[in-house]
Amino acid sequence: MKMKKSVFSGILLFIATTSLLFSQTPERDRISGIFSGLDFGRFAQMVEDKSSFRFFYKSDDVKEITVNINAYDSPIEDLLREILQPAGVFFTIDQQNRIFLSKDKALEVNLPAGFFRIQPETDEDGKRINPSAERVNRDFAKNRLWEVGDGSSNPASENGTISGKVTSFESGEPIIGALVYTSDQDARSISDESGNYVITLPKGRHTLIFQNFGAYQEQRQINLSGDGRLDVAMDDNIISLSEVTVTSEKSANIERPEMGLANITVQSLKKLPAVLGEVDVLRAVLTLPGVKTVGEASAGFNVRGGAADQNLILYNEATIYNPTHLFGMFSAFNPDMIESVDLYKAGIPVQFGGRLSSVLDVKSKFGNKEKIQGGGGIGLMTSRLYLEGPLSENTTFAIGGRGTYSNWLFGFLDEDSEFRDSRASFHDLNLNFKHSPDPNNELRLSAYWSQDAFRFDRDTSFRYQNLNINVGWTHYFNDKLEGQFHLGHDQYGFGVVSEQDTLNAFRFGFTMDQSSWKNHFTYEISDKHRLSFGMNHLFYNLNPGKQTPQGPESIVLNERVNREKALESAFYIGDEFEANPKLLINYGMRYVIYNYLGPNSVNQYPFNSLRTEETKIGERAYEAGEIINTYQGPEVRISAMYAIDNFTSVKAGFNTMRQHLHMLTNTAAIAPTDTWKLSDPYLMPQTGRQFAIGYFKNFKNNIIETSAEVYYRNMQNLVDFRSGATLILNNDLEQDVLNTRGRAYGIELMAKKTQGKLNGWISYTYSRSLLETNPNERGEKVNSGKLYPSNFDQPHDIMLVGNFEFTKRINTSVNANYSTGRPITYPVAKFNYNGSERVFYSDRNAYRIPDYFRVDLSFNIEGNHKIRKLAHASWSLGIYNLLGRANPYSVYFSPVNGTIQGYQLSIFARPIPFITYNFKF
Numbered sequence: 001m002k003m004k005k006s007v008f009s010g011i012l013l014f015i016a017t018t019s020l021l022f023s024q025t026p027e028r029d030r031i032s033g034i035f036s037g038l039d040f041g042r043f044a045q046m047v048e049d050k051s052s053f054r055f056f057y058k059s060d061d062v063k064e065i066t067v068n069i070n071a072y073d074s075p076i077e078d079l080l081r082e083i084l085q086p087a088g089v090f091f092t093i094d095q096q097n098r099i100f101l102s103k104d105k106a107l108e109v110n111l112p113a114g115f116f117r118i119q120p121e122t123d124e125d126g127k128r129i130n131p132s133a134e135r136v137n138r139d140f141a142k143n144r145l146w147e148v149g150d151g152s153s154n155p156a157s158e159n160g161t162i163s164g165k166v167t168s169f170e171s172g173e174p175i176i177g178a179l180v181y182t183s184d185q186d187a188r189s190i191s192d193e194s195g196n197y198v199i200t201l202p203k204g205r206h207t208l209i210f211q212n213f214g215a216y217q218e219q220r221q222i223n224l225s226g227d228g229r230l231d232v233a234m235d236d237n238i239i240s241l242s243e244v245t246v247t248s249e250k251s252a253n254i255e256r257p258e259m260g261l262a263n264i265t266v267q268s269l270k271k272l273p274a275v276l277g278e279v280d281v282l283r284a285v286l287t288l289p290g291v292k293t294v295g296e297a298s299a300g301f302n303v304r305g306g307a308a309d310q311n312l313i314l315y316n317e318a319t320i321y322n323p324t325h326l327f328g329m330f331s332a333f334n335p336d337m338i339e340s341v342d343l344y345k346a347g348i349p350v351q352f353g354g355r356l357s358s359v360l361d362v363k364s365k366f367g368n369k370e371k372i373q374g375g376g377g378i379g380l381m382t383s384r385l386y387l388e389g390p391l392s393e394n395t396t397f398a399i400g401g402r403g404t405y406s407n408w409l410f411g412f413l414d415e416d417s418e419f420r421d422s423r424a425s426f427h428d429l430n431l432n433f434k435h436s437p438d439p440n441n442e443l444r445l446s447a448y449w450s451q452d453a454f455r456f457d458r459d460t461s462f463r464y465q466n467l468n469i470n471v472g473w474t475h476y477f478n479d480k481l482e483g484q485f486h487l488g489h490d491q492y493g494f495g496v497v498s499e500q501d502t503l504n505a506f507r508f509g510f511t512m513d514q515s516s517w518k519n520h521f522t523y524e525i526s527d528k529h530r531l532s533f534g535m536n537h538l539f540y541n542l543n544p545g546k547q548t549p550q551g552p553e554s555i556v557l558n559e560r561v562n563r564e565k566a567l568e569s570a571f572y573i574g575d576e577f578e579a580n581p582k583l584l585i586n587y588g589m590r591y592v593i594y595n596y597l598g599p600n601s602v603n604q605y606p607f608n609s610l611r612t613e614e615t616k617i618g619e620r621a622y623e624a625g626e627i628i629n630t631y632q633g634p635e636v637r638i639s640a641m642y643a644i645d646n647f648t649s650v651k652a653g654f655n656t657m658r659q660h661l662h663m664l665t666n667t668a669a670i671a672p673t674d675t676w677k678l679s680d681p682y683l684m685p686q687t688g689r690q691f692a693i694g695y696f697k698n699f700k701n702n703i704i705e706t707s708a709e710v711y712y713r714n715m716q717n718l719v720d721f722r723s724g725a726t727l728i729l730n731n732d733l734e735q736d737v738l739n740t741r742g743r744a745y746g747i748e749l750m751a752k753k754t755q756g757k758l759n760g761w762i763s764y765t766y767s768r769s770l771l772e773t774n775p776n777e778r779g780e781k782v783n784s785g786k787l788y789p790s791n792f793d794q795p796h797d798i799m800l801v802g803n804f805e806f807t808k809r810i811n812t813s814v815n816a817n818y819s820t821g822r823p824i825t826y827p828v829a830k831f832n833y834n835g836s837e838r839v840f841y842s843d844r845n846a847y848r849i850p851d852y853f854r855v856d857l858s859f860n861i862e863g864n865h866k867i868r869k870l871a872h873a874s875w876s877l878g879i880y881n882l883l884g885r886a887n888p889y890s891v892y893f894s895p896v897n898g899t900i901q902g903y904q905l906s907i908f909a910r911p912i913p914f915i916t917y918n919f920k921f
Contacts, residue, residue, distance in 0.1 A: 172369030200527030260346030305744025305769030306357025367396030598622030
């Protein structure tokens with residue numbers, strides 16, 4: 001009987017327990033205590049101290065309430081009913097245990113599903129007429145609470161990682177360099193070139209802020225429960241009718257660890273005066289401290305004492321060898337197609353290599369996702385047009401072209417001018433496609449073509465062109481790992497045709513083909529480590545020169561320089577490490593392997609002897625694909641940023657570089673007839689090291705940015721040439737090459753105002769670039785082996801860029817530039833030798849041409865800001881070289897009637913007015 005009773009009791013206990021488990025719901029905190037004679041405010045404070053509840057109310061609503069109640073493990077709802085109901089006060093409790101009191105009626109704190117969603121507009125047939133209406137309303141998006149992550153995925157962790165993509169609200173294109181941070185934590189992130197960001201925060205409530213500098217700020221209220229994703233669309237441009245002030249806790253110039261990094265926005269490009277009225281990327285680069293050019297209308301630029309060929313110029317991962325049109329008057333980049341421009345003068349990221357001085361990384365548009373739109377401009381010498389938009393839901397395109405009609409200008413020259421019959425023209429074309437089959441994959445196709453043609457007399461014509469095509473694939477393996485793959489082909493070539501003398505008529509050409517395969521990965525190890533790794537392969541195929549007779553009467557012989565081929569491979573890994581909230585370190589290493597390949601033949605000389613035609617003992621032939629010789633070695637990259645406070649930081653950096661490609665030129669700038677040479681058994685790769693340290697300080701909530709950077713560089717195996725060297729059609733070039741080494745050092749000061757009606761910057765650079773023949777060189781030594789200035793050594797440089805906004809439609813820009821004249825070699829005496837008069841020249845680069853000074857002025861006039869109009873138009877007008885100063889491009893000497901006469905060549909010796917009509921639809 002007892003056993004039956006025990007079994008029956010057990011069954012009842014099991015049923016009761018099971019019923020309780022299935023019927024009960026999670027309860028709120030329960031209240032215990034004796035509350036006697038308390039006003040409601042004191043009662044609420046005591047409850048908050050002992051529980052997770054928080055009260056929100058008006059003091060006037062509860063000022064007459066006195067609390068007299070005893071509670072023992074009581075639900076808060078029961079206590080509040082007993083206290084508040086007699087006074088006619090209602091209460092509501094939300095999921096976060098917040099208690100809201102109101103006098104009239106209970107508040108509704110839970111919004112209906114879909115409250116923040118806007119339904120797309122449709123016409124009578126049900127067809128969408130507003131595709132963007134499906135986006136979350138922007139005002140609601142800023143203030144609603146976004147639930148991010150699943151707490152059940154990793155409940156033991158106190159932190160959660162948010163990843164996502166920052167895009168343009170107007171175009172859907174990724175926004176590069178957007179700062180992502182919180183209002184209550186030191187955590188931060190910067191979106192990469194695909195717009196992706198990753199940030200790790202403690203679980204709980206946060207205000208996440210997205211700042212695109214020069215544009216509006218976005219914010220999201222989030223409740224972080226675990227790892228999750230949050231994509232954000234934001235404005236990438238400001239067009240407003242009233243002043244808008246945008247500030248943030250920290251600025252990118254303070255935050256980023258890279259030394260010597262300059263980012264040029266499209267907005268700042270459009271405010272700079274440019275020769276003949278067109279916005280110019282390279283001229284914008286030349287306004288930065290540490291960047292110089294040897295003269296007006298010069299192709300290329302010099303960075304921190306480096307030669308023009310020591311800059312790696314990338315356009316959507318394609319290499320551009322001649323970045324200008326019309327001898328440097330125009331940039332090779334269509335300004336309407338530009339998305340972003342980054343110049344790395346130091347602290348070069350580990351994925352870049354192959355050049356000694358700098359990297360100019362230019363990204364173009366790939367089309368917006370919303371609608372077809374376009375624009376262009378019509379000027380006195382050039383016109384341009386671009387079009388972009390969606391081809392389908394997942395595919396976009398962007399196409400742009402430019403052309404010139406400048407030949408008519410030569411008709412204004414004097415009748416007896418030797419240049420009256422000259423002709424000059426250029427054309428370029430950009431074509432880009434992007435396809436996103438799903439959120440984890442993105443395919444890109446980019447093609448670029450440009451061509452220049454000109455002649456200075458009736459019989460000799462020149463032509464050069466760039467041709468680039470590459471395919472890119474970006475794959476997001478997961479929230480932490482991203483891979484980018486690029487396959488590309490680059491071609492550069494020029495040709496010269498001379499028919500001035502039928503007996504000596506010739507055709508000469510040079511071509512360079514470069515094929516590349518690049519893999520780049522980024523992996524977010526944790527909130528403290530961001531890993532970058534990958535490999536690059538470049539295959540060079542050079543035709544250094546070929547000359548053929550032009551016409552049946554020509555007696556010119558066929559000549560060809562041996563083709564050159566090489567394979568350059570680089571493997572790299574780097575890490576961005578946040579040691580603590582104040583110290584950020586970026587370090588990495590590249591290992592480069594360079595193989596010089598056959599088929600080719602190499603001259604042989606006795607070991608450790610002077611290489612001349614007399615000492616040549618033979619040559620060795622190599623088969624196709626055979627390795628002739630190999631160069632290899634590491635490249636070290638390290639930079640660090642220490643934040644003294646939110647507006648001050650100190651940065652330092654060190655990097656080593658290797659360059660296996662050499663430009664053969666006797667000028668200081670890139671010329672259309674320059675050829676290139678690969679490193680071979682006698683021409684070693686150029687190597688260099690750079691040390692830099694900088695101090696960065698912002699004032700007035702980042703409105704004023706100041707910086708001071710000091711650097712020192714040394715360079716080995718630079719190329720110089722013996723007196724009388726032959727650079728064209730020379731199969732024995734090693735006999736004319738001098739091994740040179742160099743050093744460069746300087747200080748760069750800059751102050752910049754980023755906001756307000758008056759903005760701009762002023763910079764001062766003191767720098768030296770010195771060369772000397774390597775002491776181990778057995779041949780001729782320039783200046784007896786002593787140090788001498790390089791062709792682009794200009795110690796002092798001052799740049800002023802100012803913009804003033806009269807109204808929202810009218811603004812003006814002024815540029816002023818002063819720099820020391822570049823070095824030159826002068827004839828200093830003449831003497832008789834064996835009955836003939838000879839000229840004696842000074843040491844190389846012992847003198848200087850006159851100093852350079854130029855002022856430019858421009859006005860930009862916008863049309864009205866009506867939203868609905870056929871096209872938005874603007875006018876750009878101004879004067880290049882406002883003061884009409886005849887700045888010398890070069891000084892040269894020529895015998896006239898037995899006397900050496902000096903001449904000064906100035907490209908723009910008078911003011912050049914310009915006007916351009918720009919439109920956008």
